[in-house]
Amino acid sequence: DTAVSQTPKYLVTQMGNDKSIKCEQNLGHDTMYWYKQDSKKFLKIMFSYNNKELIINETVPNRFSPKSPDKAHLNLHINSLELGDSAVYFCASSQVQGSSYEQYFGPGTRLTVT
Amino acid sequence: LAKTTQPISMDSYEGQEVNITCSHNNIATNDYITWYQQFPSQGPRFIIQGYKTKVTNEVASLFIPADRKSSTLSLPRVSLSDTAVYYCLVGDEGGSYIPTFGRGTSLIVHP
Numbered sequence: 530d531t532a533v534s535q536t537p538k539y540l541v542t543q544m545g546n547d548k549s550i551k552c553e554q555n556l557g558h559d560t561m562y563w564y565k566q567d568s569k570k571f572l573k574i575m576f577s578y579n580n581k582e583l584i585i586n587e588t589v590p591n592r593f594s595p596k597s598p599d600k601a602h603l604n605l606h607i608n609s610l611e612l613g614d615s616a617v618y619f620c621a622s623s624q625v626q627g628s629s630y631e632q633y634f635g636p637g638t639r640l641t642v643t
Numbered sequence: 644l645a646k647t648t649q650p651i652s653m654d655s656y657e658g659q660e661v662n663i664t665c666s667h668n669n670i671a672t673n674d675y676i677t678w679y680q681q682f683p684s685q686g687p688r689f690i691i692q693g694y695k696t697k698v699t700n701e702v703a704s705l706f707i708p709a710d711r712k713s714s715t716l717s718l719p720r721v722s723l724s725d726t727a728v729y730y731c732l733v734g735d736e737g738g739s740y741i742p743t744f745g746r747g748t749s750l751i752v753h754p
Contacts, residue, residue: 533686562742570728572687572744585741619686630677630732630742634686 532556533635535620541641542610550605550638552620560584561603562621562632563595572619578603610642647731647745656753661718663748665731668712674740676707676714677732681747687730691716718750726752 533554542548554561562585563575577585581597592608603620617639621632648666655661667676675694679687691698693705693714704717718725728747735741 570681570747572730572747574742587741621686629675629692630734631689631692632687632742633689637684637686 533620533622533633535618535635535638537638538636539639539641541643543643544610544612546610547606547608548610548640549607550618550620550640552603552605552635554601554620554622554633554635556622556624556633558622558624558633559600560623560625561597561600562623563603563605564619564621564634566617566619566637568616576603576605607640610640612642615640615642647733647743649729649731649745649748651746652749652751654751654753655721657722658720661721661725661750661752663716663718663729663731663750664713665716665745666713667731667733670711670733671735671740674734676705676711677742678703678705678714678716679730679732679744681728681730690729721750721752723752723754726750 536551560579562577564572566572574587575589576595578597580600594606596604617637619637620635623632675692677692678690680690681687691703691705693707695707698705706715728749730747731745735743
């Protein structure tokens, strides 16, 4: 009964490839997020969607494109992968947007670009 | 983005109380302060959230002074399983409610 799930858990690929990471939440939340955690464990928000609408887009290269087919899913597609894209990507969801930051995170997808 | 400052690391022993302070001098008026715990190879887990004064739940307490420029996460009687990274989270300084994590505090609990 996983609340926020991500697939795949590990992703190893070569530079220049295109890959996708999928996220699903069964909490009935309206808002979903993508975060990137680098090797120094710094967590930085990338995108946020509320009811399938993009509300946060934080200086992320346009090689990254989020897609929200419905409010329970938020996928991340990455084109032309680069070495610097290697990181752990976390999906999260929350009941509300705004000043309350109570979020539920998925287990993460470790992306390694070689 | 809001700048938050936390100690990089802390050490404690089983059974002790641990207090981790985060400074957020430019927190927006309507922003909440949220703390997360992260174990290796897992996603962050929500611990506690508050706006002012003191909040307590079954896991921790959160103390927020009147000026809200800092907050202190208090973990009572820690155990080895509390060894983790603890992050404080506030919104960006512009008041756009963009969640901004601190650098995290690595807590190691010793037997």
